[in-house]
Amino acid sequence: MNMSIYDQYQENKRFVSVDCVIFGYEQEKLKLLVFQRAIEPAKGEWSLLGGWVNANETTEDAARRVLHKLTGLEDVYLEQVHTFSDPKRDPGGSVITVEYYALINIDEKASNLIEDYGAKWHTLEELPSLIFDHNVLVEKALEKLRLRSSYEIIGRKLLPKKFTITRLRNLYDQIFQRKFDPGNFRKKILSLKVLERLEEKDMSESKKGAFYFKFKPKNESEFTDPIFKRSI
């Protein structure tokens, strides 16, 4: 099998899985992709997307592999959240799981594939009860997403190529579960100079119309300080 000078410790080997909390944004709502578990135990119940970690890959590779299989998407934003290891967390056996969250743009081709796997988008409010500790994982992913969103403008992967400031603000309203002041949010975001205004307007939401914006190419090492210095 796999050569290792640790082979004398074989009895210490463990089952290791990844679980993905998949966030998407659609119709002004932050949504979460959950699906019906294909194997026992708890087969058929709602669960996060998961899979085993192979010996020749990283946990992030494994997360990308299962995400690609489910959605067909290659270029997904992934962030490691936490590792859960309670031997009793999975009644089927002692499994250590490494949690990631993923951000994907719902409107992409993914949809058909997703449905083939019996997966379904849920808003945060309508999220069903999930197996094992998966509801805890969702909370933890949300915390991490909030932390990330307060250090950089999230949305490159969640929003379509062009979007209005109102749409971005709405995304932040969803992530932080509060209402940001439209004027203040606009000024703050524009002051960061990460967005570029297009000439085109979105006329569907208002009579005046709202300019579309797009993200400028990502600048490495931007924002080491929090964007919102006071209680966001």
Next chain:
Amino acid sequence: MNMSIYDQYQENKRFVSVDCVIFGYEQEKLKLLVFQRAIEPAKGEWSLLGGWVNANETTEDAARRVLHKLTGLEDVYLEQVHTFSDPKRDPGGSVITVEYYALINIDEKASNLIEDYGAKWHTLEELPSLIFDHNVLVEKALEKLRLRSSYEIIGRKLLPKKFTITRLRNLYDQIFQRKFDPGNFRKKILSLKVLERLEEKDMSESKKGAFYFKFKPKNESEFTDPIFKRSI
């Protein structure tokens, strides 16, 4: 062995270890405990404290177990940092490691035990080159410690029972590798109302003498916002 309905996936089982970045504070310096590796590969080289994760324990249990064996301490502050899983990170074989950092008070009885294991405290500046990716782990632990320290007053486990504000400030200077203004730091810390002033003074550092403080009993759910709202 261990019963599991996942036994059909045996070939997916993995070596899982924990690694601990152990911080201590002594003589106005933040220090890090590293020690000489007892097993091949890289036997004898400097490394973080690590150990295998058994099937019937959590990774945190494992971290506490190895820490207790090394230091004799029971009540250590531990925080999970990150999980590293590059199959090539350990030349001895593919090992996934879950990283924790620990905060301990150096002045405790621990010292003798520690020396028996060939361990040694190093300041951040004098830290030797460590095996594998352990220097990366140290950086990551420092980042996490800084994040934590900006959300709550760290020091309960790093400082002795009674300490002066100057000593606490010095710890923060060490953690963030910068100088905090003595006056501003004092006002900020005292405004948080987590310290209680004792009547006793420390006369060793100044002629005037500085009041000792101690931590009040910990209040759950204190500080959900950052302590330092602006660039710390």
Next chain:
DNA sequence: GCAAAAGTGTTGTAGTTACACCCATGC
């Protein structure tokens, strides 16, 4: 009395909140 750390007070400013107000246009 003076050095040196402990501790207090004061001023200026950046980042933010709250909210008033104008703008453009489809109906």
Next chain:
DNA sequence: GCATGGGTGTAACTACAACACTTTTGC
């Protein structure tokens, strides 16, 4: 002409940095 979201302006407030200043006491 007016309702509606888009967008701008402004005053008040807060947390903080910078730094001057006072206190205490051993020498």
